[in-house]
Amino acid sequence: LAKTTQPVSMDSYEGQEVNITCSHNNIATNDYITWYQQFPSQGPRFIIQGYKTKVTNEVASLFIPADRKSSTLSLPRVSLSDTAVYYCLVGDEVGGNEKLTFGTGTRLTIIP
Amino acid sequence: GAVVSQHPSRVICKSGTSVKIECRSLDFQATTMFWYRQFPKQSLMLMATSNEGSKATYEQGVEKDKFLINHASLTLSTLTVTSAHPEDSSFYICSARGWLAGATDTQYFGPGTRLTVL
Numbered sequence: 001l002a003k004t005t006q007p008v009s010m011d012s013y014e015g016q017e018v019n020i021t022c023s024h025n026n027i028a029t030n031d032y033i034t035w036y037q038q039f040p041s042q043g044p045r046f047i048i049q050g051y052k053t054k055v056t057n058e059v060a061s062l063f064i065p066a067d068r069k070s071s072t073l074s075l076p077r078v079s080l081s082d083t084a085v086y087y088c089l090v091g092d093e094v095g096g097n098e099k100l101t102f103g104t105g106t107r108l109t110i111i112p
Numbered sequence: 113g114a115v116v117s118q119h120p121s122r123v124i125c126k127s128g129t130s131v132k133i134e135c136r137s138l139d140f141q142a143t144t145m146f147w148y149r150q151f152p153k154q155s156l157m158l159m160a161t162s163n164e165g166s167k168a169t170y171e172q173g174v175e176k177d178k179f180l181i182n183h184a185s186l187t188l189s190t191l192t193v194t195s196a197h198p199e200d201s202s203f204y205i206c207s208a209r210g211w212l213a214g215a216t217d218t219q220y221f222g223p224g225t226r227l228t229v230l
Contacts, residue, residue, distance in 0.1 A: 034218055049218050099158060102155045102156040
């Protein structure tokens with residue numbers, strides 16, 4: 001199973017851009033990189049998914065270098081409501097079923 | 113976006129009883145659903161993978177006779193915690209794998225069910 005490594009925690013001030021980097025050295029050719037956000041006592045919420053280069057949606061951008069051994073989630077102009085745990089996951093084909101393995105995640109705290 | 117619901121959101125039961133948790137994909141068909149468990153301040157741990165019409169695949173260390181999973185349709189999977197004990201108290205989260213228009217295949221998570229066993 002592809003394993004991911006992220007910083008355990010990060011702090012940032014409101015209005016700043018936050019970049020969270022994830023390492024996935026053993027990513028497989030067919031794997032996609034997916035980021036989720038989780039608030040306390042809630043299920044994870046899908047943020048963004050990518051395979052290579054750059055992906056952008058209405059809430060975030062995802063930067064993936066050519067070797068795909070890492071990825072960076074970029075949150076523009078964060079607010080207090082962005083305080084949450086962010087998980088980076090890499091899809092892994094097992095017997096035809098893709099299951100995701102959650103790492104420790106990054107606990108992001110936004111400071112007023 | 114894709115919506116996955118869980119019912120109940122919270123349940124308290126006595127030790128020795130069984131509890132059923134439902135997971136539904138509301139706007140897409142999910143051939144595969146997953147069940148996770150999350151203890152306080154910890155990450156999600158995958159318990160089992162559930163495929164419609166077939167037996168679930170359990171992760172190592174998860175007792176299949178204790179955590180019964182049924183995936184009877186493309187939109188419904190159930191997890192039954194049999195003879196629950198206080199150590200089974202946890203946050204149970206399901207996810208459904210599916211496609212949204214313009215997006216790749218990914219997993220969408222339910223809101224979770226908080227189980228407390230007295």
